[in-house]
Amino acid sequence: MNELKYLNGFDSEFQSEDPRRPNSLPKGQNSPQKCPYGLYAEQLSGSAFTAPRTENKRTWFYRIRPSVGHFPFKKFLKGNVTHDWNEQDPDPNQMRWNPFDFPKDQIDFVEGLNTVCGAGDPKMKSGLAIHVYICNVSMGNRAFYNSDGDFLIVPQSGVLFITTEFGKMEVGPNEIAVIQQGMRFKIDVNEPSRGYILEVFGQHFILPDLGPIGANGLANPRDFQTPVALYEDIDVDNYEIIAKYQGKLFICHQNHSPFDVVAWHGNYVPYKYNLENFMVINSVSFDHCDPSIFTVLSCQSEKKGTAIADFVIFPPRWSVQEHTFRPPYYHRNCMSEFMGLILGQYEAKKGGFLPGGATLHSIMTPHGPDFKCFSEASEEALKPTRIAEGTQAFMFESCYGLAVTKWGLKTCEKLDLDYYKCWQGLKKNFNPI
Numbered sequence: 001m002n003e004l005k006y007l008n009g010f011d012s013e014f015q016s017e018d019p020r021r022p023n024s025l026p027k028g029q030n031s032p033q034k035c036p037y038g039l040y041a042e043q044l045s046g047s048a049f050t051a052p053r054t055e056n057k058r059t060w061f062y063r064i065r066p067s068v069g070h071f072p073f074k075k076f077l078k079g080n081v082t083h084d085w086n087e088q089d090p091d092p093n094q095m096r097w098n099p100f101d102f103p104k105d106q107i108d109f110v111e112g113l114n115t116v117c118g119a120g121d122p123k124m125k126s127g128l129a130i131h132v133y134i135c136n137v138s139m140g141n142r143a144f145y146n147s148d149g150d151f152l153i154v155p156q157s158g159v160l161f162i163t164t165e166f167g168k169m170e171v172g173p174n175e176i177a178v179i180q181q182g183m184r185f186k187i188d189v190n191e192p193s194r195g196y197i198l199e200v201f202g203q204h205f206i207l208p209d210l211g212p213i214g215a216n217g218l219a220n221p222r223d224f225q226t227p228v229a230l231y232e233d234i235d236v237d238n239y240e241i242i243a244k245y246q247g248k249l250f251i252c253h254q255n256h257s258p259f260d261v262v263a264w265h266g267n268y269v270p271y272k273y274n275l276e277n278f279m280v281i282n283s284v285s286f287d288h289c290d291p292s293i294f295t296v297l298s299c300q301s302e303k304k305g306t307a308i309a310d311f312v313i314f315p316p317r318w319s320v321q322e323h324t325f326r327p328p329y330y331h332r333n334c335m336s337e338f339m340g341l342i343l344g345q346y347e348a349k350k351g352g353f354l355p356g357g358a359t360l361h362s363i364m365t366p367h368g369p370d371f372k373c374f375s376e377a378s379e380e381a382l383k384p385t386r387i388a389e390g391t392q393a394f395m396f397e398s399c400y401g402l403a404v405t406k407w408g409l410k411t412c413e414k415l416d417l418d419y420y421k422c423w424q425g426l427k428k429n430f431n432p433i
């Protein structure tokens with residue numbers, strides 16, 4: 001396991017230097033004209049220079065070479081990344097995908113990026129995209145960065161060995177990683193791997209406000225971890241840098257590893273979080289709370305309390321309510337709901353919605369428990385119940401209307417055209433007497 005340190009909040013200032021090179025981090029105003037060890041200083045900005053102090057994000061790298069030492073970019077035509085939301089006609093139907101196939105050929109994380117749905121435009125720093133990644137080989141001497149926004153990566157199968165400019169992180173199923181705009185990283189794997197990515201344009205993820213919950217609960221700041229500086233000094237003929245820029249991929253070459261940061265300081269960092277650390281709040285006297293009580297991270301729009309995207313989980317928990325129907329209620333939502341399943345069985349639909357698959361319930365499209373779930377939950381004894389044991393479902397919820405790509409509707413060949421049938425058994429129980 002690579003060394004990690006705890007974030008203890010998203011507003012803190014961090015510093016890290018590779019333990020092999022002590023004092024590589026310049027200190028304050030006494031910094032010499034030349035950086036220690038002959039390093040270059042380079043800043044990575046994650047906010048406007050003049051953003052308010054509470055929102056200002058940047059990190060200083062002290063690295064062997066500045067990032068600018070590369071050859072020109074050309075188009076990179078592999079993978080299925082797109083932000084063309086007009087590829088297909090809009091479709092308001094409930095959608096469910098069977099588990100996405102692992103690749104048949106050898107492809108790495110970048111080549112295995114497939115956009116399923118999204119909205120908005122990274123040029124205007126507004127919107128989001130949802131991708132599925134499937135890969136079976138490591139990126140090796142290939143690095144990636146995203147000019148368009150932040151990646152929230154949700155592994156479903158396979159451990160991701162992530163090398164970043166900040167250091168290394170291992171992230172497996174039931175953990176998440178957030179790699180923010182511009183940060184260079186590569187992902188190595190040792191088995192066929194699959195997962196989901198929520199990409200947001202223009203804003204960063206934050207912890208949700210807790211309101212009346214108080215100071216503690218949901219995802220606690222102390223459980224987020226960030227890498228420790230760890231550089232490599234590797235000269236090669238052909239190190240590939242792939243950039244995602246305005247929804248398309250580009251590739252260039254350079255003759256050295258980009259992971260040559262010896263020390264860094266700042267408050268703009270990649271981080272990981274283990275979903276087992278989520279403090280669940282879900283015991284109520286009657287009815288039940290909205291799923292917002294399960295929000296791990298939120299990316300807020302400019303409309304107060306309205307998210308470009310929330311990342312919400314449905315972890316194992318006690319379900320304790322009095323005289324009420326306990327599964328999720330039937331509903332129609334002014335938000336779009338994309339769900340995935342990391343492991344186990346989702347409580348409202350046992351079977352059909354499988355690990356590695358997905359569902360999309362679009363704005364104002366009705367959905368809720370299938371008829372089997374409704375029937376059983378209407379009759380079961382109302383005692384405290386442990387639910388979702390061995391399960392982790394999640395939701396990307398967005399205020400935007402999501403367009404499904406050609407890959408999502410056709411190319412992946414995983415759309416379940418019989419999904420609607422799970423509600424067809426809901427019969428009339430009305431008894432006016």
Ligand code: FE2
Pocket residue numbers: 331333337361367
């Ligand atoms: Fe829903």
